[in-house]
Amino acid sequence: MPAYRYQTGDSPLDGYTIQHALGRGGFGEVYFAISDAGREVALKAVQNYEDIELRGISHCMNLKSQHLVMIFDVKKDHEGTAWVIMEYVAGANLREILDEAPSGLGTEQATYFLRELCSGLSYLHDAGVVHRDLKPNNIFFEDGVVKIGDYSLSKAITTSHRSGHTTTVGSVHYMAPEISRGQYDKTVDIYALGVILFEMLTGAPPFEGDSMGEVLMKHLSSDPDVSGLPAPFDRIVAKAMNRDPDQRYQSASEMKRDLTPGNTLDHSRPPATLSMIGERAVRQRADSKPSEAALAETFVTPVALRDTHQDESLPFERPSGSDLSSVGLRWRPNQTGPLAKDSTSIGVRLLIAAAACLMLVPLGCMGDLKPWFWGDVFTLSLVCAAGSSIACWGYLAAMPHGSGLLNAILTRGIAVAPFIVIGILFDSMPPHMELNPYISIVVGLMTAHAIMDYRCLLSADRYPRISMTKTGMAGGITMIATALYDEGEDHILFGIAIACASSIVIQLVAPHRRPINSTGQAVNPSDTVDQKSPNLLVKNQPASPAFAKS
Structure with a gap:
């Protein structure tokens, strides 16, 4: 499993030292x-979807209740990474407690648990x-x-009875059917x-399946089997x-009232057995490595909707086609999970x-005014x-891996440096070598590398x-810059061919690693839900480096 970015003793955020x-x-x-x-x-380093995470946090920043994990503040470190500073809860979460009581x-x-949750x-x-x-x-249990914790997906209630959205959010075993429709x-x-009540009573959620897609379909089409639950829990779960x-x-208040009408049980303090199970779960956690399974279920997938109202508070927007990263103008990492090795060898x-260049470069030479021999x-x-x-x-070796304006500027500086050298060499060559006219292509390529973020x-x-x-974007920028340069219009096609061939080569040579799903198979990031045969493939997994050198 990939190591965490920060280790014991690190202080990425001023005033705080990481323990583990x-x-x-x-x-x-x-x-x-x-x-x-x-x-x-507890410090959460917001490394992905920062605007969405902080938007959810902002709704809960000033809430104060003994039943909510407190959020103290949000700060940014010197690299621009946002950190959410939260109350640290040492007690077991409900998942750990349920694991101790199968x-x-x-x-x-x-x-008791449900009354407190309500x-x-x-x-x-x-x-x-x-x-x-x-x-x-x-959900945590301490003293x-x-x-209730983790407000990453929380959303302010709108004035409308139902809110239309273009995304699906949540964890599939606990997700209401209408969320899949946005x-x-x-x-x-x-x-x-x-x-959760059903699972606390039986040890298992009401709907299970071989894939998350199967579970989702059961939520959409089936009612829970409450025949094995004692009264009044059967009626409460069904409703x-x-x-x-x-x-x-x-x-939640209505549900709480229906749960304990005239109940003589003392719910002012937790049952002793519950505290014992919680303490056992904490000891079990201390004896084992941190579990990733508890963090693997949350997923996000686009859902097509009809004419739904969009506003700036929408929770989980996927980057659209107009997003700058989709055309290579801005870089940001896409996956947080482990990545499979490149299935194609470097050879x-x-x-x-080489084959791509042998196809594209000759096309550029055919459009050039200078006659080129096939050799x-x-x-x-x-x-x-x-x-x-x-x-x-x-x-791969020189470009920075961090986000932010300074890293973006540094990336472009590294990208254009070779073309500055090539341009100077071309300009200094003797006239009989006829390289000077091709400076316009070098300028075009340098412009493309200066505008685009080649980390994409x-x-x-x-x-x-x-x-x-992105390949077309590189070719288009090169075409415009070459045409605008003095006498460059004679070499436009040549410049486009070189720019596109170079971009394709870079993408071919750079390692490409697809995310790994829960079964260990490499999948495409776009594989989420197929409407005809839903099968949610990608789960949140341990982080992997965005760049790889082999």
Whole structure:
């Protein structure tokens, strides 16, 4: 498993020293840290989808309840990475507690847990916030108090009865059916409570399957089998998990009242057995390595909707076709999970690169005013392939891996440096070598490398391996710059051919590593849900480096 980015003793954020890692999620890594004043906190490094994570955090920044994990502040380090400073909860989460009780917690423990959850969720909903990712991994038990945490996907409740969205969010075992259609209100949290109650009583969620897609379809088309649940839990679970949101409990308080009407059990403190299970789970955690399974379920997938209202507070937008990264003008890492090795050997990649140059470079030579002999064309094609391959390896070694404006400027400086040298050499050559007229092509290529962020063509997690959009962007910028340069219009086609061939070679030679799904298979990042045969393939997994040199 790839190592965490920060280790014990590191201080990436001023005023805090990391003690050890706590886990990984789709948005980044979480660490246990101590402030300079001695306060224990949990630090979340927001490494992916920063605007979405911080938007969710902003809804909950000033909420204060014993049933919510407190969010103290959000700060940025010197690299521009956002860190969420949160209350550190040393107690077990509900997932760990359920793992210690595979047959279920029993009615007394489940009742206590659900009453506390309803109290916390009522406070959250009264503050105008829908959690949207309620699951055992986000529910904690410490010193007899149940706390709800992880607001990464939280969303402010809108004034409309239902909110239309273009994305699906949440964890599939606890996800209300309407979320798959991009619609939700606070009753999606009620649905999740029903699932959690069922699991606390039986030890397993109501719907299971061989794939997340199968589980999702059961949520969409089936009712939970509550025949094995004792009263009144059978009726409560059935109502909370009704597929029609209007038929569910309309608030957590209503569900709480229905749970314990006239119940004589003492729910002012947790059952002793529950505390014992929680303590055992904490000891088990201390004896084992941090679990990644608890962080693997949350997924995000686009969903096509009809004429839904869009606003700036939408939760989980996937980059659209107009996104700057899709055309190579801005780089950002795409995957947080482990990446498979490149299935194509470097030798094969070099042969394909040479073949691509042998196809494109001759086309450019045919459009050039200077007559080219085929021997020269062949040599130039191989020189283009070799030069681009060497540039690729140089870029992989020299270009920065961090985001931010300074790294973007440094990237472009490294990219244009070789062309400055080539331009100076061409300009200093004797006239009989006839290289001076081709300075316009060098200027065109240098302009393309100055405008584009070539890390988009280099990062191992790019998708697809060869982007014709980015290749076309490189060719288009080169065409315009070449045409604008003095006498450059005579070499436009030649410049386009060289730019496109070079871009393709760089993408071929740079390693390409696809994400690994839960079964260990390499999949495409775009493989999410097939509407005819849903099969959610990509889970959030441990982070891998964006660049690879082999």
